[in-house]
Amino acid sequence: MRRADNEMKMVFLSLSENESLARLAVGGFISPLNPRIDELNELKTAVSEAVTNCIVHAYRDGIGKIEMTARLYGSEVYIKIKDGGCGIEDIKKAMEPLYTTLPGEERSGLGFSVMESFTDSVNVKSRPGAGTAVIMTKKIRGKR
Ligand SMILES: Nc1ncnc2c1ncn2[C@@H]1O[C@H](COP(=O)(O)OP(=O)(O)OP(=O)(O)O)[C@@H](O)[C@H]1O
Ligand SMILES: [Mg+2]
Structure with missing residues (x-):
């Protein structure tokens, strides 16, 4: 695998207030790329959808941990x-x-549809009873 130019990982509980934490963290992480407002909002919305799914579906009967990893490969x-x-x-x-x-x-x-339209790729890996990983990529063109 290519070496990332930057990487971060965070783990948080599946509480609805952590949706905004995840959005903020992603926004901060990509800020060096100088994203346009629409790109920023698209990525944050895609992240919100994925995190909401963990909260309402994955851990529908309780509270569990959500791990978010973000990496930059160029833009x-x-x-x-x-x-x-x-x-x-x-x-x-x-x-x-x-x-x-x-x-x-x-x-x-419509959560997955939103993720697909607001990013360049969405990949889902899942095992019943074990959990799910949603991997998204998006090229940031940025302001010029
Ligand atoms: N992390 C997850 N763990 C378990 N099931 C999931 C997870 N993410 C999605 N799903 C399943 O995939 C279905 C479709 O997800 P999607 O986000 O597209 O729609 P939704 O969450 O049901 O509705 P919306 O996102 O529009 O509020 C969900 O109803 C759920 O059954
Ligand atoms: Mg959803």
Whole structure:
């Protein structure tokens, strides 16, 4: 694997207040790339979706740990959000637009679609009963 130009890792509990912590941390981490506001908001929103999924799905019956790793490779950002929760049985199905296992007023099944449209790649690894890792990459063009 290529050597990263910068790297950080943080672990936090699956509490909803930590969603903004994750957003802030990612924003701070990529600030040396001088991102445009839209790029910054897109990446933060993608991170929020992944973290929310850990909170509401992975650890639906309690509280667990979420690990976020971020790396820079030149102007490309790599982000991994990993949980040790319930896992996903069928990843392909879970990533389909509008698919949700929590139908109701709050969830619309669009989290993965948002992650995909706001980043350059989304990769999901999961093992039922063991947990899930969502890996996203995004090239930051920055202000000129
Ligand atoms: N970290 C995770 N652990 C376990 N299951 C997950 C995880 N992330 C996603 N899922 C599963 O994938 C489905 C689709 O996720 P997605 O984020 O697209 O939609 P949603 O969370 O159901 O709704 P929305 O994101 O629109 O509020 C979820 O309903 C859930 O079953
Ligand atoms: Mg979601």
